[in-house]
Each structure stands twice: as structure tokens, then as C-alpha cells.
Amino acid sequence: MTQNPSGSLRAVVLGGGLAGTLAAAALAPYVADVLVVERDTVLPETAAPRPRLPQAAHAHMLWSGGADAIEELLPGTTATWLEAGAHRIPIPNGMVSYSPAGWFRRWTETHYLIGASRDLVDWGVRTALRAAHPNVRTRTGVRITGLAGDGSRVTGVRILDGDRREDVLDADLVVDATGRDSKAPEWLAAIGGPAVEETVVDAGVRYASRRYRAPEGTASDWPVVNIQADPRLGTPGQVVSVIPIEDGQWHVSLSGTRGGEPSGDEQLFEEFARGVRHPLAADFLARAEPIGEVAVYGRTANRQRRYEKAAMPTGFVVLGDAATSLNPVYGHGMSAAALGALALRDTAAKTPVGAPKFARQAQKAIAGPASAAWLLAVGQDRFYPDAVGEAPSLGDRLAARYVQRLNRTAIGNFLVVRALTEVMAMKKPATVLGSPDVLFAAARGLRRPLLDGPQLTEREQSVLNREPLRAAADEPA
Ligand SMILES: Cc1cc2nc3c(=O)[nH]c(=O)nc-3n(C[C@H](O)[C@H](O)[C@H](O)COP(=O)(O)OP(=O)(O)OC[C@H]3O[C@@H](n4cnc5c(N)ncnc54)[C@H](O)[C@@H]3O)c2cc1C
Structure with a gap:
């Protein structure tokens, strides 16, 4: 002993x-x-x-709540990550995100995430x-x-x-x-x-992930591209996330809930990305070079x-x-x-x-x-078709409707964006979403119109203006 x-x-x-x-x-x-x-x-x-x-083969976002906690426990870690090529990505301006309510505006930084393998x-x-x-x-x-x-x-x-x-x-x-x-x-x-x-x-989520070499001119200072699922649609939730990481690479993860899972087939990877709620991520991927194999993971x-x-x-x-x-x-x-x-x-x-x-x-x-x-x-996962576990209660349904309203209001209201990103980044508890100013903002609703497409910078748009390296499956080669 x-x-x-x-x-x-x-x-x-x-x-x-x-x-x-x-x-x-x-x-x-x-x-x-x-x-x-x-x-x-x-x-x-x-x-x-x-x-x-094994999950390291899949894209990991480290929100500022977690990164700050790590920094507090082990001062200097963030500098070590950044020196090794990780990105500090401001949120929400460094994120092109299509939420169930529509495209997020790229407001000034409220939080950040670390983009690294x-x-x-x-x-x-x-x-x-x-x-x-x-x-x-x-x-x-x-x-x-x-x-x-x-x-x-x-x-x-x-x-x-x-x-x-x-x-x-x-x-x-x-x-x-x-x-x-x-x-x-x-x-x-x-x-x-x-x-x-x-x-x-258990919403039966399966992941398929692959790394890409970032196209020329995008290796640094590039946004996260995130096409989210909408649990209200009554169809499996499918997501694509493209996260800039070290060594001039993008880490790309596809995921789908039960009945809508991605496969490990390399030929189908970009097809899945094109089939989610919006093809923007697929359009970027078509202009980047895949490196390495597709990894799959299903214990989620x-x-x-x-x-x-x-x-x-x-x-x-x-x-x-x-x-x-x-x-x-x-x-x-x-x-x-x-x-x-x-x-x-x-x-x-x-x-x-x-x-x-x-x-x-x-x-x-x-x-x-x-x-x-x-x-x-679980506030979202309980709503996906065939999710295993207790069905959503009345309380869950009311909370989900309130969060939907907040997501929609956030598109045109900075105060609500800040509150939502504080919760998403794990800097504040979800109770901030019930504070009087946020409740009032939700009651007033949208203060600016919904966006009819992603807010892209000239540089981001210029990548999309390049010839794709591969044709989409439904286009002639
Ligand atoms: C596909 C996927 C994508 C993810 N993306 C994100 C993301 O974007 N952002 C995020 O924050 N989180 C993400 N996560 C979650 C994240 O990976 C986990 O929350 C995190 O790894 C938890 O860390 P842990 O140390 O608790 O467990 P682990 O990282 O799993 O570490 C457990 C360790 O214990 C060891 N161990 C196990 N059993 C024994 C034993 N009997 N004896 C000795 N050693 C043992 C293992 O070898 C392992 O090293 C993702 C997870 C998956 C699966």
C-alpha cells in the first residue's frame, strides 16, 4: 500500500x-x-x-467564462495558448451566427471565445x-x-x-x-x-468533424461561422460550426440530432453542411482545402x-x-x-x-x-424529435418561448445581446435573463429590423467571390 x-x-x-x-x-x-x-x-x-x-478530433469552443476561470486558476495560460497560435475571438462581432430567430448583428464585443484545438x-x-x-x-x-x-x-x-x-x-x-x-x-x-x-x-446527437486549411488571407482574425438548429421546426436539429484554430486551420464540426445525423463519408461532408438551415458555411468550405480524415463521435x-x-x-x-x-x-x-x-x-x-x-x-x-x-x-434538447428523457414540462415550454423571444429581440437590441452572451459565455447565471431591464426589452420586442442575410465584412465577402475549389453536389462540375 x-x-x-x-x-x-x-x-x-x-x-x-x-x-x-x-x-x-x-x-x-x-x-x-x-x-x-x-x-x-x-x-x-x-x-x-x-x-x-477522442472528442479532441471535434471542434471545441472555449467561452470566456471558462477561459477566465482557467486564467484565474493558472495565470498565464491564455498567453500560452495565444503564443501557440490560438485565436481570441470577440463575441458577438467575431461570430457570423444564424440563430433560430435569424442572423445575429455583429455588435461590439461583449465577450470572447478561444479558438484552438x-x-x-x-x-x-x-x-x-x-x-x-x-x-x-x-x-x-x-x-x-x-x-x-x-x-x-x-x-x-x-x-x-x-x-x-x-x-x-x-x-x-x-x-x-x-x-x-x-x-x-x-x-x-x-x-x-x-x-x-x-x-x-439524449437528443441522439452525432458529430462529424474535419480540419480545413484556411483559404489565403484568412488564417488570422477570422470569425466563427455557426449555423444553428431550430428546435421548433419539429425536424432533427442540424448544426455546422467553423472555428478558426492554430496553424492556419479551420476546425469544422457538423452535428445532427436523432434522424438527422451526419455520416463519416468524406464525400457527404460538405453536402451535409449545405443542407442545414443556411448554406453560408458550405460556401466558405467550398473555397478551403480539407486536410485529414472525417472523425465521427456519438456519445453526446x-x-x-x-x-x-x-x-x-x-x-x-x-x-x-x-x-x-x-x-x-x-x-x-x-x-x-x-x-x-x-x-x-x-x-x-x-x-x-x-x-x-x-x-x-x-x-x-x-x-x-x-x-x-x-x-x-436540456432546455433545447427536450424539444427534438425522439429525444430520450422526460418530455418538456409546461415550465420548460414557457421558458423556451421566452428564450425564443429574447433571441429575436437580441437581433435588434444590444442590451439583450449582452445579457444572452453573458449567459452563453458562462459569465453570468441565466437569472440575468429575468432582470427587469431584459424583461422590459423583451416586452418591447425588436428595435431594429431583422437582417435579410449575414453581416459580412468586405474581406469575408471577397472569399465568397472566389471560384469554389469543388462544385456543390447538385451543381454541374
Ligand atoms: C464531440 C464533442 C465536442 C465538444 N465540444 C465542446 C466545446 O465546443 N466546448 C466545450 O466547452 N466542451 C466541448 N465538449 C465537452 C468537453 O470535451 C468535455 O466537457 C471535457 O472534456 C470534460 O473534461 P473532463 O476532464 O471532465 O473529461 P475528459 O476530458 O473526458 O477526461 C477524462 C480523463 O479521465 C481519464 N480516465 C477515465 N477513466 C479512467 C480510469 N478508470 N482510470 C484512470 N483514468 C481514467 C481519461 O483517460 C481522460 O484523460 C465536447 C465534447 C464532445 C464529445
């Missing part, structure tokens, strides 16, 4: 993904020793892919952690198989190391950040812990495990996708994990990590941002 060498507090973090790395950053100032245990054999020294992060985001965070916290160690090639302790207290974790030897790592605090595949409910049951309430809402259900409501043993906390995994279309998973890690740190600043009440307090604090993102996702 591995002993805590210093005799002082030790935290073991399960999973070396984004949530695990940020949990280590959150706890490092408050314990003597943090050990991150990861199943992948290598956490790359560069922004390279790794086998157990997921591998670059994680590498930047790992690099910053290593520089800031020498008391954090990482063991790779180790599989967690269970918890040690009993229903009242977790005292460590059971592992299978690279040589398939069983061992137990003692810990004063265990943080599960093993992502969507977390086995925490089974692990808890095995030590006599509580059952955990779980809700699933919203799943919420309410650890904060269960009579949890002390010494155990669950963070990130392990607690709440979200339909990625709304781009909130990383931000919810980052804000959860910040909540973990803030709890540690107030309550000693070794105190019996620490884990419960931390779990409640983590649940705040995760629940906010959950409501945004």
Missing part, C-alpha cells in the same frame, strides 16, 4: 483531462501533495492527440500547472478500479498499474474527474455508499448525476463530465468543468481540505455552474 510520505494532506485526482488538471491546480495551494492518476500512457508534451481524448487547450493548461505547482505529480498508464474506504469515508483509490498490479493509493481527498465514462456510482455502491440520482436527456447525451444531493462519504468529490456531461453543441463542457474547479478552489480557501464537511461543501459549489449549463442544454 502506498503511504502518504509527508504525513500531511494528500489529494488524489482521478483523470488527467481538463477537469483533472484544473482540480489539481485548485487544490495544490491547500494540500502538501496532489497526485493526478491517468489511464493514458502519455500526456503529450506538445499539443498532440492522445487515445483517451482541444489538444492545444489541454496542453496549455498542463504546461501552466507544471510551472505553477511543483507539488503536483502525475502517474500515467494507471487505471482506477474503485474506491477505498466505506460508505462514510473515502480513504483512497484502488488502481491497476501499467504492469497490471493492484494497489491502493491513500488520500485525504479523492476527486473523480474521469469524464463521461466515470464509474463513480458503481465505485460508491461497492463500498456501501449512496445511490446517486441520475437524469439523462446530457447526463446529470446529483452527487450534491446524495449522502456522500467524506473525502470524495466528483467534477467535470464525470458529474454532468452535456450535449457538446452548446460548447459548455470545458467551461462548466473550469468553473467547477474554481468553486473547488474557493471552497478550499474557506474550509480546510481535511475537514469532514469539505467534500460536501465543494460538491454543492461545483453543482452551481454545472446546473446552469445543464438547463441551457
